[in-house]
Structures are given as structure tokens and as C-alpha cells.
Amino acid sequence: MAMFSADIGSVFVGVAKRFSADAVHLRRPFLLQFSGSRRLYAAAAVRVNRATSKATSLRYVLPGLASSRAFLRSFVTSAATTEESSDVLTKIPPDDRIPATIITGFLGSGKTTLLNHILTADHGKHIAVIENEFGEIDIDGSLVAAKTTGAEDIVMLNNGCLCCTVRGDLVRMISELIEKKKGKFDHIVIETTGLANPSPIIQTFYAEDKIFNDVKLDGVVTLVDSKHVGIHLDEKKPDGVVNEAVEQIAYADRIIVNKTDLVSEPEISSLIKRIRNINTMAHLKRTSYGKVDLDYVLGIGGFDLERIESTVRSEGSKEDHKEHDHEHKQHDHDHHDEHHHQHHSHEHKHDNHEHDHVHDPGVSSVSIVCEGSLDLNKANMWLGTLLMERSDDIYRMKGILSVEGMEERFVFQGVHDIFQGSPDRLWGSEEARINKIVFIGKNLNAKELDKGFKACLL
Numbered sequence: 484m485a486m487f488s489a490d491i492g493s494v495f496v497g498v499a500k501r502f503s504a505d506a507v508h509l510r511r512p513f514l515l516q517f518s519g520s521r522r523l524y525a526a527a528a529v530r531v532n533r534a535t536s537k538a539t540s541l542r543y544v545l546p547g548l549a550s551s552r553a554f555l556r557s558f559v560t561s562a563a564t565t566e567e568s569s570d571v572l573t574k575i576p577p578d579d580r581i582p583a584t585i586i587t588g589f590l591g592s593g594k595t596t597l598l599n600h601i602l603t604a605d606h607g608k609h610i611a612v613i614e615n616e617f618g619e620i621d622i623d624g625s626l627v628a629a630k631t632t633g634a635e636d637i638v639m640l641n642n643g644c645l646c647c648t649v650r651g652d653l654v655r656m657i658s659e660l661i662e663k664k665k666g667k668f669d670h671i672v673i674e675t676t677g678l679a680n681p682s683p684i685i686q687t688f689y690a691e692d693k694i695f696n697d698v699k700l701d702g703v704v705t706l707v708d709s710k711h712v713g714i715h716l717d718e719k720k721p722d723g724v725v726n727e728a729v730e731q732i733a734y735a736d737r738i739i740v741n742k743t744d745l746v747s748e749p750e751i752s753s754l755i756k757r758i759r760n761i762n763t764m765a766h767l768k769r770t771s772y773g774k775v776d777l778d779y780v781l782g783i784g785g786f787d788l789e790r791i792e793s794t795v796r797s798e799g800s801k802e803d804h805k806e807h808d809h810e811h812k813q814h815d816h817d818h819h820d821e822h823h824h825q826h827h828s829h830e831h832k833h834d835n836h837e838h839d840h841v842h843d844p845g846v847s848s849v850s851i852v853c854e855g856s857l858d859l860n861k862a863n864m865w866l867g868t869l870l871m872e873r874s875d876d877i878y879r880m881k882g883i884l885s886v887e888g889m890e891e892r893f894v895f896q897g898v899h900d901i902f903q904g905s906p907d908r909l910w911g912s913e914e915a916r917i918n919k920i921v922f923i924g925k926n927l928n929a930k931e932l933d934k935g936f937k938a939c940l941l
């Protein structure tokens with residue numbers, strides 16, 4: 484069990500076990516534990532390390548006192564690797580990390596257009612931009628620079644795709660930005676190449692201490708070219724090769740269906756259905772020339788435990804219309820969303836052949852909604868085993884859980900093998916304890932997930 488040098492004795496911390504190089508299956512439960520009697524908890528954001536026995540980082544996100552969520556703090560642990568014992572040093576920086584937004588989308592989908600829209604809008608933010616151009620000439624960089632008034636800094640990442648060869652450069656650049664310009668900008672926007680798979684970029688924010696300590700991932704915004712995306716979604720890739728267009732949709736927190744001026748209404752509707760089949764969690768908007776409100780793309784808290792509710796509640800809603808833009812307004816529509824949510828979940832559980840008979844390469848969303856309380860040990864075992872065995876295929880997940888003996892709801896989110904969870908508000912005395920989980924991933928078996936989850940209920 485890990486030990487913490489910081490004064491968190493009163494905090495009951497669940498610690499994931501570390502695994503040796505050849506460990507494929509859990510020897511002990513992947514674990515979150517709670518002290519039912521205290522309202523002070525630590526949550527664990529845990530990177531399950533299957534691939535290496537070298538020291539890596541476990542991350543724990545400490546919500547601080549339950550009443551003061553604004554003090555969400557993070558502390559990083561550098562841990563030894565033995566399974567049974569590890570000395571963990573903790574640092575607790577204040578939660579003033581700089582938010583970073585990833586803008587992705589296939590070639591020509593409108594990423595630079597959106598970026599220019601962001602940079603030229605009147606939002607008072609100082610934005611540092613990281614442009615990833617595939618090739619030696621930074622065409623996008625000059626396009627952005629030419630039109631920019633709001634960018635504090637534009638850094639080019641050339642000669643490679645952010646998702647593979649230049650990931651190290653991304654780390655270096657963000658570190659340099661922070662070292663040299665900290666305080667001069669308050670948001671980072673990263674525009675990926677059209678061929679980037681967002682996953683490794685997302686993981687960089689958790690895997691790299693240098694970044695994690697100073698920067699928090701705010702969200703993944705995916706532009707979709709309504710006119711051309713169909714061809715890319717249809718493209719059959721060889722085994723083991725990802726379809727970037729599908730992946731970009733799957734990882735998104737916000738989907739912007741762009742270039743709607745070039746297609747008919749029925750085409751847009753059919754595309755939105757198809758997108759929803761891949762990702763039910765993201766908010767979605769249709770537009771042209773990337774014209775969306777800035778708070779739709781900046782400050783969205785897509786990886787923020789405190790905002791999970793808005794995702795799982797609105798999950799399944801077809802589209803963000805004007806009146807659904809803001810979270811506080813979405814709450815007015817709870818009943819509607821809830822209803823739709825459950826209905827949607829049902830569809831996926833029993834019929835994966837819905838929605839125009841489209842089969843994007845095995846990437847889909849699965850929702851589980853059911854009332855009851857979980858046996859903690861069983862839930863730990865189930866979730867832990869699932870992540871150990873399937874984390875490559877589970878792109879993103881979010882949920883709100885009811886755990887037996889716990890007065891608060893437990894909220895969590897994950898990206899592959901990174902898991903982050905925390906108790907949040909108390910369950911209401913009259914409130915039905917309804918668990919909600921959404922998975923987005925490859926080859927998900929809805930029935931199996933549903934069965935596995937329900938077997939953890941008391």
C-alpha cells in the first residue's frame with residue numbers, strides 16, 4: 484500500500500495496485516476504497532501500468548474538503564513499482580492549472596477556421612496556440628498568425644504528427660511555454676493535424692508530470708466536415724490501423740458538425756445519427772465556418788469530475804440547440820434527457836443494428852442506467868478487471884455510481900487505462916439512487932457490460 488508524505492492522514496485514499504511487467508490480470512482488485520463515515524476523501528486517478536515495471540506515476544486527485552470543491556487539488560505520486568509496497572511522495576500544488584483544449588478533426592474539416600474564430604473573438608483570454616502541421620511548411624501557422632489578434636503565442640510543431648513522432652516535442656513546448664510565459668496566457672489551444680488520433684495526446688496530459696502539474700486538459704473539440712466525413716468514416720483500415728475520423732469523434736467532448744452550408748438537411752440528420760452511434764456523450768452542434776459560442780469550446784471541463792453529471796444527463800440528447808447550450812439550462816430538461824437517456828441505453832443493449840444500419844469500425848457507445856447500490860468489492864473487481872483486460876478498447880467512460888454505505892455519489896471518468904474518480908454531492912434523502920455509466924470504445928459488448936455491472940449490485 485502506498486504511503487503519503489503529505490498530511491493527508493485524515494483522507495482515506497484508495498490506491499490502485501501496481502503491476503509488474505508481465506502482469507496481465509489483476510492479482511488484487513484495482514481499488515478505490517472509501518471511508519463511509521468521513522466526508523473528506525481522496526480520489527484516485529490511476530494509470531494501470533501493464534507494460535512496464537519501471538516507475539511511473541500514479542495520480543490522485545484530491546477534492547479537498549467536500550464543501551469546497553473549488554479547491555480541487557492534484558498531487559502527483561512518484562511511486563516505486565512493487566506490488567505490495569511503494570513509497571509515494573506527494574506534492575500538492577494549488578489547482579490553478581492552465582486549461583488546454585485540443586481541436587481535432589479530419590483534414591479540411593475547419594480546425595483552423597475555428598481557431599481563427601476563437602482568436603479573433605472578444606473573450607479577453609490570452610491564448611497560447613500550439614499548431615501541429617504535418618510537413619515542413621507551416622501553412623496553418625501563417626494563416627492563423629495573419630488573422631490573429633488574440634493569440635499570446637503561436638508555437639509550431641512541424642515535421643510529424645502530434646499523435647506519434649512529436650509527442651515529446653509537445654511536452655517540451657508546453658513546458659517551455661510554462662517556464663517562459665507563465666502568467667502571460669490563461670488557456671492553451673492545440674490544433675492537431677487532420678490525421679491525428681487524439682488518444683496519445685490526451686494521455687500526454689496525464690502521463691507527463693511536467694504537463695500534469697501545470698496544465699489540465701479541458702476538452703477535446705472535434706470538427707466534422709459534413710460534406711466529406713462520410714467517405715472517411717466508411718474507409719476500411721487494415722487490422723490494427725485506426726480510422727482517425729472515427730477516433731476523433733469517439734474522443735470528443737464537443738462535436739462541431741461544420742460546413743452545413745454544403746449539405747442538405749436530411750444529410751445532416753443522417754450524419755448526426757451516425758455520429759451519435761459512435762459517441763453519445765459529446766455535446767453536438769451544427770454550424771458553418773466554425774461559428775460557435777466560445778464557451779461551447781473553451782472552459783468546458785470535459786475531464787472534470789465535477790461536470791460529469793452534465794455529460795451523463797445529456798447523454799443521448801440528439802443535439803445541443805441554442806436553449807441547451809448552458810449546463811444550468813440543461814437541468815431544466817432533466818426529465819426529457821433522462822427519459823431519452825434510458826431509452827437510448829435500452830436501444831444499445833438490445834439492438835446494435837439501430838441507426839441506419841451503419842457500422843463504424845466497431846466504435847460505439849454503451850450506456851448503463853439502473854437503480855440500486857453497488858457492493859464496493861465487487862464493483863472494484865469488475866471495473867479493475869475490465870480496465871486491465873479491455874483498457875485499449877475503452878476510449879472514454881464516465882459515470883455516477885451509488886455505492887452501498889456511501890452517502891455521496893461517486894463520480895468517475897476514464898480514458899483507456901487512466902481512471903479518475905471522486906465522491907461528490909450527497910444523495911438526496913428522497914432521491915432514487917440511480918447509477919449511470921457511459922462507455923465509448925471499440926467492440927464493446929453492451930450485454931456483457933450490463934450483466935457485469937448489474938452483478939455488482941446488492
Ligand SMILES: Nc1nc2c(ncn2[C@@H]2O[C@H](COP(=O)(O)OP(=O)(O)OP(=O)(O)O)[C@@H](O)[C@H]2O)c(=O)[nH]1
Pocket residue numbers: 588589590591592593594595596597623676677741742743744745770771772773
Ligand atoms: N463552405 C464552407 N467552407 C468552409 C467551412 N469551414 C471552413 N471552410 C473552408 O474549408 C477549407 C478548410 O478549412 P480549414 O479551417 O483550413 O480546415 P482544417 O481542418 O484546418 O484543415 P487541415 O489543416 O488541412 O486539416 C478552408 O478553405 C475554409 O475556408 C464551412 O463551414 N463551409
